[in-house]
Amino acid sequence: MRAIAWVLAMLGLSAGGAAAEPLKLYAAGSLKAAFGEVAADFEKAGGPAVAATFGASGLLRGRIEGGERADVFASADMAHPLKLAKAGKAGPVALFARNELCALARPGLEVSPATLLDAMLRDGVRLGTSTPKADPSGDYAWKLFGRAEAARPGSFAKLDAKALKLTGGPDTAKAPEGRNTYGWVMGEGKADLFLTYCTNALLAKAEVPDLQVVAVPGNLAVGADYGLTVLNDAPPEAWRLALYVLSPEGQAVLARHGFKVAGVPEG
Numbered sequence: 001m002r003a004i005a006w007v008l009a010m011l012g013l014s015a016g017g018a019a020a021e022p023l024k025l026y027a028a029g030s031l032k033a034a035f036g037e038v039a040a041d042f043e044k045a046g047g048p049a050v051a052a053t054f055g056a057s058g059l060l061r062g063r064i065e066g067g068e069r070a071d072v073f074a075s076a077d078m079a080h081p082l083k084l085a086k087a088g089k090a091g092p093v094a095l096f097a098r099n100e101l102c103a104l105a106r107p108g109l110e111v112s113p114a115t116l117l118d119a120m121l122r123d124g125v126r127l128g129t130s131t132p133k134a135d136p137s138g139d140y141a142w143k144l145f146g147r148a149e150a151a152r153p154g155s156f157a158k159l160d161a162k163a164l165k166l167t168g169g170p171d172t173a174k175a176p177e178g179r180n181t182y183g184w185v186m187g188e189g190k191a192d193l194f195l196t197y198c199t200n201a202l203l204a205k206a207e208v209p210d211l212q213v214v215a216v217p218g219n220l221a222v223g224a225d226y227g228l229t230v231l232n233d234a235p236p237e238a239w240r241l242a243l244y245v246l247s248p249e250g251q252a253v254l255a256r257h258g259f260k261v262a263g264v265p266e267g
Contacts, residue, residue, distance in 0.1 A: 100260075113216065
């Protein structure tokens with residue numbers, strides 16, 4: 001039945017009319033800027049209002065499992081929405097965007113893509129990450145540590161021991177309202193280097209221009225697949241929102257915000 005709902009939505013046969021309440025969108029914090037624009041465009045195109053909640057994907061999944069109502073869930077990985085789908089709580093999971101890890105570096109730190117691993121391992125350099133399991137960004141950071149081990153044996157243990165889990169956890173400090181989390185963390189001097197999504201790094205630099213954005217070299221590079229699902233018992237318009245994210249219009253917004261997408265026609 002869930003697959004049929006996708007087909008009906010694609011054919012424009014889902015029940016019409018605005019939802020009685022705003023659609024509840026739970027989405028990864030790294031999507032906040034892009035999905036704010038997507039939701040506004042969706043509403044302008046005739047869709048119902050969208051009430052968005054942003055946060056660490058693992059924590060959002062936990063809230064849904066705990067009984068909170070969400071209609072659409074957009075995660076910074078595939079695993080969290082797939083877990084909901086396998087538990088019978090959500091429909092099929094669609095890959096809708098990709099991201100990559102970058103490093104944010106404090107002003108004055110001598111670092112380049114070629115020397116990034118040296119800098120991360122250097123004694124005295126505080127390395128910040130998000131919190132694994134709660135936030136996929138942290139899981140991706142530890143995947144990078146695994147690649148560092150392959151490049152330089154002994155790296156994983158040192159990086160695992162020194163990494164500061166500064167964001168994305170249930171008890172980590174939150175940035176003040178209106179501040180970019182990573183711009184705030186780095187601006188407050190909580191880390192010398194911070195591994196985060198490249199899209200987040202660019203937003204942080206826009207807020208704190210002196211920060212350096214350092215690309216991760218190919219032998220350490222880690223990609224992030226973003227997954228989207230519609231929760232069971234969501235109103236038909238939730239399928240319309242999901243399809244809008246996957247549409248050329250929605251994909252174009254994500255591309256403008258630095259995400260890698262496949263759904264934007266050429267020309």
